[in-house]
Amino acid sequence: MDFGSNDPVMDTVVARATPEGEGGLAVVRLSGPGAMTIARRVFLGPGFGPALATPPAPRRAVYGILHAPTDAQGDENQPLDIIDEALALPMPGPHSYTGEDTVEFFCHGGRQVAAAVVRACQEAGAVAAPPGEFTRRAFLNGRLTLDQAEAVADLIAAGSEQAARAAVAQLRGGLDAELGAVEWPLLDLLVRLEGSLEFSDDDDVAIPVTETRLTLNEAIEGLDHLLALAPAGRLLREGIHLVLAGAPNAGKSSLFNRLVGDDRALVDAEPGTTRDVVAAPVRRGGRLYVLHDTAGLRDDAGRVETMGITRARETAAGADLVLLLAEAGDGWPSLALPEVGAPPVLRVATKCDLGGATGGATGGATGGWTCAGASRGADGAAVPIATSAVTGAGLDTLWAAIEKLAETWNLDEAISLGVVLNERHRQRLLEGRDELSQLLGLYDGGADPGDEVAGTLLAATLARLGEISGRVFSEQLLDGVFRRFCVGK
Ligand SMILES: Nc1nc2c(ncn2[C@@H]2O[C@H](COP(=O)(O)OP(=O)(O)OP(=O)(O)O)[C@@H](O)[C@H]2O)c(=O)[nH]1
Ligand SMILES: [Mg+2]
Incomplete structure (x- = not known):
């Protein structure tokens, strides 16, 4: 096996590749021109160890003992300071992720073992890998293009x-x-x-x-x-931002909690309960949505509530979709969205379990709300989607309308290409x-x-x-x- 064929000015780097914390296994990666030499000083197993007879077979995991580094000279009689029993997987360059000589150790998980293996490799001459160093080397060695490297981070x-x-x-x-x-x-x-x-x-x-x-x-x-x-890229990476906005007491926090499936936001009969923006993720149909509950919009609010309303408007302006909520029979508050680049707005009538009032200010031709869901009124205007956070009525219709809108954002094309x-x-x-x-x-x-x-x-x-x-x-x-x-x- 032809180890040591890399650029001699490159350091050999080491890092734990799996996250900190308790788990069955942890993986420590060692990559660079000295990977094999260092591995032989911290691992004893077939093809490894101070008295190297036969080099290890490429890309074949071997079982052995991980230990504190032995002398560089390789004294066979030196007692071993054992860290763990583990597997070592040698991958000579260029057939490795980085394109360099690489050895990966599969040891027991938890906080101590992997940290001790990293320390042992450092004592034997490796340096700690900064974030992304293995992928950076893969790019520099022509294993990945830069956008492929970015896809690794996205993945x-x-x-x-x-x-x-x-x-x-x-x-x-x-x-x-x-x-x-x-x-x-x-x-x-x-x-x-x-x-x-x-x-x-x-x-x-x-x-x-x-x-x-x-x-x-x-x-x-x-x-x-x-x-x-490009917008699809952002939506895939960040999730789709849905902002619930409306008058105080419209039922925003109640609907937010129901959609999120968790009692995240405070709910109270007193108007002006929500001040700060509360955000929570919802995964549906393979997509990530980030829902935002906001302060109720009104003009005569006190100082702190007004600060919350400013945040609500800013959050709505930056949304991918605004759900504008109003209790059946009430009018729609003004969102004052920017004229250019404003997000689409879906109107949602709340508390339809209360029977609905008639003659809502902008209730469309149908007058009061029913729990039947979105459709077009006789005048062709979109009828708000009627919902209830108490009974869950209308929520499927609401999600269907959201998903229909999401289809216009080319997500499927971005994924397939x-x-x-x-x-x-x-x-x-x-x-x-x-x-x-x-x-x-x-x-x-x-x-x-x-x-x-x-x-x-x-x-x-x-x-x-x-x-x-x-x-x-x-x-x-x-x-x-x-x-x-x-x-x-
Ligand atoms: N019957 C019924 N009551 C509801 C429904 N949704 C909310 N409520 C009640 O309406 C009141 C206000 O609900 P919230 O969810 O706090 O309303 P909000 O829009 O978040 O209010 P602010 O944060 O003050 O702007 C509470 O007493 C809720 O229990 C609903 O679907 N049906
Ligand atoms: Mg609220």
């Missing part, structure tokens, strides 16, 4: 089944494939522009302007298609798109920029797009990406 942090499925699809190259479909024709165009520069005397190699414009147009369309999936965009991706896509449309604008305006200028602009755009996969990267970029990883990954 670990996934808060719903759908988020996990989307992250795995991106890890398997989803975004890279979609982006490649945009980049390759541009790269081809760049090569030909440069070719036509070199052979500018030869008329045959000149690229017709119509062809250049077509390629640019198609690339812009491709980027627009990806950008349209494996495109889970984050803000970094979105920025690069937007910049790339702007640059391409500026270049296209030059041609459209009848001012052919010439092959040299076009080539320079195109190369800059490709470099920008290349930051998404990490084909073009800087240390600063990597620090930003890997900062959000956990230790041991």
Whole structure:
């Protein structure tokens, strides 16, 4: 087995790969040029230990004893300070996660054992791995693109089944494939522009302007298609933010508790009970929703309640969907949402178990509420969904309406393509798109920029797009990406 084939300037790093706390097993990872040497000093088993006869078989777990490090010289008679009985899995580079020589130890869980194994490896020469170091090395060794590395972090942090499925699809190259479909024709165009520069005397190699414009147009369309999936990326990663808003005493906290399935928020007959925003997750149909209960909206509130109302309005403005609640027969309070970028609002009538009042201010053509659920009134206006937090009536209809709206956010397409965009991706896509449309604008305006200028602009755009996969990267970029990883990954 060819251990030690890596870059000698790289440290060998060690970290616990499983979370702290009690559990059956813990995994400690050791990666770098000295992984095998260090492993031989802390593990005694077939292929390991100071008196190395036969090296271990690659990617075969062996059973043995983990212990405090023996002398570097390897004194066979030295008594062992035993830490645990464990398995060691040697993975010589480049066939490992990091692409470097790696050894993983599977020891008993709990707080002490893994910590002692990490300490032993450090005493034998390894250094503690900072967060994301293993994945950073995987990227630097060409095992993953940068967006695949980000998908690893997304997968670990996934808060719903759908988020996990989307992250795995991106890890398997989803975004890279979609982006490649945009980049390759541009790269081809760049090569030909440069070719036509070199052979500018030869008329045959000149690229017709119509062809250049077509390629640019198609690339812009491709980027627009990806950008349209950016909101889905955020919704998958963060969950869908549903904000319950309405007048004091409308029954917001009661409905919130019922939807969350837990007695999270205070409920009282006195108006103005809720002040702070209370948030709780709900998982449904593989999706993660984050519900927010807010203070009742009114104009004549006291100082502290007014602070709560300001928060309620801010939270509603940042929602993906607002559930505006009013008790049957009451009017709808004004949310005062911003004119641009306001979230959709679903009207929900509450306390329908009380029989419903007639002539609600905005109750639509049907007048008072019934527990029948959402439909359209005779005037075509959406009839509010009638609910009761006491009997649970109307809740299925409410969820169905929420899920119907969620379908318009392209989540399924993002998952099936494996495109889970984050803000970094979105920025690069937007910049790339702007640059391409500026270049296209030059041609459209009848001012052919010439092959040299076009080539320079195109190369800059490709470099920008290349930051998404990490084909073009800087240390600063990597620090930003890997900062959000956990230790041991
Ligand atoms: N019968 C009936 N009573 C309800 C229902 N929902 C809430 N209530 C009652 O209405 C009162 C106010 O309920 P809350 O859930 O605290 O109302 P809120 O909108 O959160 O009120 P604030 O936090 O003060 O803005 C309480 O007495 C609840 O028991 C319902 O569906 N049916
Ligand atoms: Mg409340």
